[in-house]
Amino acid sequence: MIEHHRQHVLQAQFEQACREKGFKMTQQRLEIFRELAAASDHPAAETIHRRLLPKLPTLSLDTVYRTLSxxxxxxxxxxxxxxxxxxxxxxAGEEHHHLICRKCGRITDFYWQRFDETALPPDIDRWGRVSKKNVTLYGICKECEESGGRR
Amino acid sequence: MIEHHRQHVLQAQFEQACREKGFKMTQQRLEIFRELAAASDHPAAETIHRRLLPKLPTLSLDTVYRTLSxxxxxxxxxxxxxxxxxxxxxxAGEEHHHLICRKCGRITDFYWQRFDETALPPDIDRWGRVSKKNVTLYGICKECEESGGRR
DNA sequence: TATCTAAATAATAATTATTATCGTTTATGA
DNA sequence: TCATAAACGATAATAATTATTATTTAGATA
Known part of the structure; x- marks a missing residue:
């Protein structure tokens, strides 16, 4: 029931975004958006396509690429x-950053408000105007450390 | 003369690296390494290939890929x-980070010791062991700002 | 220094990821 | 409901990278 409600709200938000940005709301686009909003694993185009095929059997990979673009x-x-x-x-959501495991390749979000609020080094101004700050941490996740990377 | 000396030192360092790591020192590898050590624009495999062709006319793109790997x-x-x-x-060199211009795509290095020395958020420990920290800043560089991106 | 051998190369083909083309379908506005 | 531009799916093309294989070569050894 709660899930059902969330879906409904998400759909309404998406419909509004389409209207605002001036592009058409299609079944394919809605499902691709939903899939991305629900996923926490930063899927590739192919992954999204594979996941949606049961629900949209005629969905083409090409449409997934075009839609993501x-x-x-x-x-x-x-x-x-x-x-x-x-x-x-x-x-797109709240400002956050990524952890990438060198063994399993999994990408995990993390939040770091201290960093987000920290001023950049002053000489950056000479380079230009910065609009986004990403941190990516590489390492070995607990699961891989324990299992030796097999999972 | 100084340039010549630098080249010589670089070559010696590279030869030693090859011996240590146990792979053969070839003309191709030396030139690819030199090119990368001298470049400040983070070249792609194809760029390196194009730049070296005058000096090594038989160099194959495939060798560049294999060597980089x-x-x-x-x-x-x-x-x-x-x-x-x-x-x-x-x-590979000193710890540093990257600025990427959204218009011209140029990638520029910058240094940020304050960041390098800052502790990560404590909950990262639960994820695993981090071995590298990268910051990537996106924005518009001065040149693009002024020229409207054409250059 | 000449010889040997495994590693590296270049040429070619194959694979993977993504984008373009084009005829058909469909969401939206009149 | 209808018209139309946008989006779709099928197909083909392109871009980036990797594999295969016959030939060459760096570096070890005699």
Whole structure:
């Protein structure tokens, strides 16, 4: 029931975003947005496609790519900074940062208000105007440490 | 003369690294390493290939990729965190961070000792063991601001 | 110094990730 | 309801990277 309510609210918000940004609200876009809003694992386009196929059997991978690109240009989602070749996405939300495990590759969010509030080094001003600050921490997560990386 | 000396020292260091890590020192590897050590623009594999062709006309792009991969595995170079599809590389050196211009795409190094010395949020410990901390700042550089991004 | 051998190279082909083209379908506004 | 531009799915193309293989070469050894 609560889940059902959340879905409803999410859908309403998404419909409004489409109207505001001036693009059409399609079933495909709604589901892709929902999937991203619900996911906490920063899925790649292919992952999203795979997850939605049961619900939208005709959904093409190409539509997923196009839709993600549209969402990104309108600021609804962002690409994650990685060294991987596959792009990874997340719904735009509160300012946060990422932990990446070198063994399993999992990307985890974390929050760091102290950092967010810290002033940048003064010489950055000479470079230009900064609009976003990302921290990425690399290491080995507990699960990999304990299991030796197999999971 | 000074340049010549630097080159010589660099080559000696590289030769030693090869011996230590146990891989062969080839002309190709030396030149790729030199190119990366001299570059400040975090070149992609293709860029390095293009730059070296005049000097090594038979150098294959594939060798550049393989060599970069070898260097990376041995910690001589690192991939830069980006949202681009092409991987960008830099020689391993002092701890530093990156500025990325959203218009021209240029990646610039900056140093931020205050950050490097700052403790991570305590709950990170529950995630695992962190071995590297990267900051990436996005914005618009002075040149793009002034020129409207054309250059 | 010449010889040997495993490692590295270049050429080629293959794979993976993403984007473009185009004919068909559909959301939205009149 | 209808018209139309936007979005879709199928297909093909491109871009980035990796694998295969025959040839070459760095570095160890005689």
């Amino acid at each position: 549209t969402f990104e240009h309108h600021g609804l989602i962002t690409k994650v900074d990685t060294t991987e070749s596959q792009a990874r996405f997340e719904a | 070898t260097f990376e595995h041995h910690g001589l170079i690192t991939k830069v965190d980006t949202t681009e599809s092409q991987a960008r590389f830099e020689a």
